[in-house]
Amino acid sequence: MNTAAPAPEETSRIRMALRAENVPPSATAALDAQAKTLIALGVDVINLTSGEPAFPTVEPAAQAATQAIAEGFTRYTPAAGIPELRAAVAVHLNRHGTTYEPSAVVVTAGAKQALHYAFTALLNPGDEVMIPAPYWVSYPHLAALAGGTAVPVHPSPDAGLKVTPDQLRRAVTTRTRVLLLNSPANPSGVVYSRAELAALAEVAVDHDLTIISDEICDHWVFGTAAFTSVAALSEEIAARTLTIGAVSKTYAMTGWRIGWVAGPTPVARAITALQSHTASAPSSIAQKAALGALTADLTTELEHRRQALDARRLTTIKALTDTPGLEVGGIPEGAFFLLADVSATYGRTHASRTITSAADFAELLLAEANVAVVPGADFAAPHHVRISYTVPPDRLEEALTRIADFVGGLAPTAERVLG
Numbered sequence: 528m529n530t531a532a533p534a535p536e537e538t539s540r541i542r543m544a545l546r547a548e549n550v551p552p553s554a555t556a557a558l559d560a561q562a563k564t565l566i567a568l569g570v571d572v573i574n575l576t577s578g579e580p581a582f583p584t585v586e587p588a589a590q591a592a593t594q595a596i597a598e599g600f601t602r603y604t605p606a607a608g609i610p611e612l613r614a615a616v617a618v619h620l621n622r623h624g625t626t627y628e629p630s631a632v633v634v635t636a637g638a639k640q641a642l643h644y645a646f647t648a649l650l651n652p653g654d655e656v657m658i659p660a661p662y663w664v665s666y667p668h669l670a671a672l673a674g675g676t677a678v679p680v681h682p683s684p685d686a687g688l689k690v691t692p693d694q695l696r697r698a699v700t701t702r703t704r705v706l707l708l709n710s711p712a713n714p715s716g717v718v719y720s721r722a723e724l725a726a727l728a729e730v731a732v733d734h735d736l737t738i739i740s741d742e743i744c745d746h747w748v749f750g751t752a753a754f755t756s757v758a759a760l761s762e763e764i765a766a767r768t769l770t771i772g773a774v775s776k777t778y779a780m781t782g783w784r785i786g787w788v789a790g791p792t793p794v795a796r797a798i799t800a801l802q803s804h805t806a807s808a809p810s811s812i813a814q815k816a817a818l819g820a821l822t823a824d825l826t827t828e829l830e831h832r833r834q835a836l837d838a839r840r841l842t843t844i845k846a847l848t849d850t851p852g853l854e855v856g857g858i859p860e861g862a863f864f865l866l867a868d869v870s871a872t873y874g875r876t877h878a879s880r881t882i883t884s885a886a887d888f889a890e891l892l893l894a895e896a897n898v899a900v901v902p903g904a905d906f907a908a909p910h911h912v913r914i915s916y917t918v919p920p921d922r923l924e925e926a927l928t929r930i931a932d933f934v935g936g937l938a939p940t941a942e943r944v945l946g
């Protein structure tokens with residue numbers, strides 16, 4: 528155990544730009560780090576904050592990377608990525624009905640960097656990005672870093688955490704430039720149907736907006752839900768859409784940092800120029816690894832993984848539904864997260880601490896039951912916590928039991944006792 532005194536707060540003479548001072552650290556990463564610190568200290572914490580499936584990287588990726596190193600494939604690559612990988616990504620995307628040429632694809636260091644380039648290429652200062660809530664925590668910061676302003680669009684309370692075209696139309700202003708779509712969605716796991724996406728995309732067509740469609744979880748769709756690629760909806764929509772994706776989640780390759788943006792050639796060219804002056808290109812070795820993953824026949828293995836996650840999803844939904852005081856938000860049919868509404872626990876107490884927010888709930892749950900979840904405030908879901916159900920089944924069952932026991936053991940409010 529590390530018993531060293533904490534380092535004193537470092538001071539600096541360097542005056543930072545507002546854009547750096549205004550970016551808070553990610554809440555997801557903070558909770559994940561807190562849980563990992565406790566685990567390192569020997570505490571039996573079950574970490575349900577993770578943003579990645581708990582599977583190993585697919586074997587052909589690792590093999591291709593080893594081979595790339597052995598063959599000395601360790602130099603700069605073309606700024607848009609190696610041609611074979613751009614072609615493989617185009618084939619990979621087009622299985623959903625799009626018609627991308629390899630020249631439409633720019634390979635990036637993960638989907639996150641692809642989003643950063645997309646916002647940088649599209650936004651002038653003050654331009655607005657409509658983001659259906661609840662949303663992935665990084666979108667507003669990525670938009671702000673590029674000079675834009677995020678405009679959250681909130682669903683109605685009874686709408687299953689999905690926004691409607693009318694809600695988007697009401698949020699459009701003269702400054703709106705981009706509509707961000709993300710289905711399957713992080714953090715809620717909701718999957719918009721083809722018809723729903725078509726209706727949302729129509730708003731972009733009517734108001735001449737660009738759509739950025741983050742489709743990073745395209746593989747993780749369950750039950751009766753089906754994945755729809757927005758750019759496959761029509762030629763008109765494809766002409767105004769940038770599709771974002773990655774090998775990160777599907778192939779368990781989050782650490783390899785390979786993603787992409789695909790869209791009309793002039794935008795792909797501009798993004799390539801941005802990348803050439805910033806990152807040069809993603810890692811040559813990781814590009815070979817991604818090529819290995821995309822060109823191997825992994826259908827059976829990926830289907831096994833999908834079914835394994837689906838079983839964990841159903842276990843989680845059942846356990847939370849059976850826990851009085853918790854309510855699953857919307858219908859989580861994709862990704863590997865869901866949101867649990869914890870507002871019914873507000874006012875209840877544990878060891879003289881009263882829960883007044885989802886942040887209190889998450890903090891107490893970690894302190895008292897050793898289960899880490901992420902409070903939803905930064906996802907624009909202030910009364911929910913995000914639960915990532917990717918952990919192995921025995922740990923998941925144990926975590927869900929601990930959550931149920933924790934909620935069941937909360938004392939009622941003083942008023943309720945009196946009243």
Ligand SMILES: Cc1ncc(COP(=O)(O)O)c(C=O)c1O
Binds near residue numbers: 637639775
């Ligand atoms: C919705 C969504 N988009 C993008 C990303 C970033 O993906 P990558 O690790 O490929 O940069 C994540 C990662 O958590 C995500 O959940």
